[in-house]
Amino acid sequence: MNLKDWIGRSEEVTDLFTATPYAALSATFDRPAERPANGTTLPALWHWLYFLPLYRQSEIGPDGHAKRGGFLPPVPLPRRMWAGSQFEFHAPLRIGETVTRTSTIHDVTEKSGRTGPLVFVKVRHELRRAGESAIALTEFHDIVYRELASPNDVAPPPKATYPDPVWRTKWVPDDVLLFRYSALTFNGHRIHYDRKYVTEVEGYPGLIVHGPMIATLLLDLLRHKMPDAEVAKFEFRAVRPTFDINYFFVNGTPSADGKTIHLWAEDHEGWLTMDATAVLK
Incomplete structure (x- = not known):
């Protein structure tokens, strides 16, 4: 089986x-x-509330x-x-509109990691x-697949967060918050709500906070600090998992000209968990 045969589908x-x-x-x-x-x-990013993955129950795998x-x-x-995305x-996309999403496998890369x-x-x-040929939104979605954790695995060294954010909001990711976001996006991935599965099968210390939710919270911070701003480009990269067992922060610092916003998330210990940049129109 050649996974690259899926490119172009x-x-x-x-x-x-x-x-x-x-x-x-x-x-x-x-x-x-x-x-x-x-x-x-x-x-x-609120377009993620639509085009939900409506797989039949019989089509669901062991991870949800x-x-x-x-x-x-x-x-x-x-x-x-979900490793990251670029937009x-x-x-604009508006409530009441009919929208079509065309998805294409852009690339498949196999590597050997640590x-x-x-x-x-x-x-x-x-x-x-509907009725328009022009693209309203272009999104690249990066997915990474890997082996399950083993007892001999050595965790990569964490990366320190950035100092002195201009904006900062604390979030407490309890079970209800994670459940509601999973439900809204029809996300059956068990790492976000099944504590027994995520700790005993995948070997994590707690439920994993959705990467897309953290990315959306970063832009939510921007939207409420600069309500008139329009985002032209946005990209984010997941750096480290965030777990529900502790609070986390979303942060932002505008550039001197206010056109580029550095956004990032960090955990309760001050380690960087997501790094992002927004460019305004």
Whole structure:
């Protein structure tokens, strides 16, 4: 089996951007939960509330994801994580619009890491509003697959956080927050809600906070500190897992001209967990 044979495969999903998921995520982030009117602009990254992975129950694998194969290549490694993403926001997406997402396997790379084999899959998503050929949003999604942890594994050295953020918010990732985000994104991955599975099978110390949720909280921080700002580009890279057993921080510091915003997340010990950059229009 050559995993590179999956490069170029694509699928298309169309969805209606309704008001209730928007209101539900607002409530989950402890914001006002009013349902927005049609025409309300969707905050950056909130398109993840739509195009949900509607796999049948019989199609679900042991980790809560869909069984390997189909659109994504059948990588024979048990751990799957969201490693990072890159975005270009070309035009606004709004509540009440019908939007089509075209997803394509952009690249598949096999490597050997410190803990064994690794496979990186990069997926390109293009979002278009109904009746329009122009792309409204381009997204690259980086997925990494790896072996399960073994007792002999040595954890990579943590990276210290950045000093003196201009903005800083503390989050306490309890079970309910993680459950609600999993439900809103129809994410069955057991590492986010099944404590027995994540500690006994995958060997983590606690439930893992969703990388996409942390990325969304970084842009939520920007949105509420600079409410009139429009994001042109955004990218983030997961550096270290965040667990529900302790609080974490999301931070931000604008550049001198206010056009580039450095955003990052750190754990309760001050170790960097996510590094991100937003460029404003």
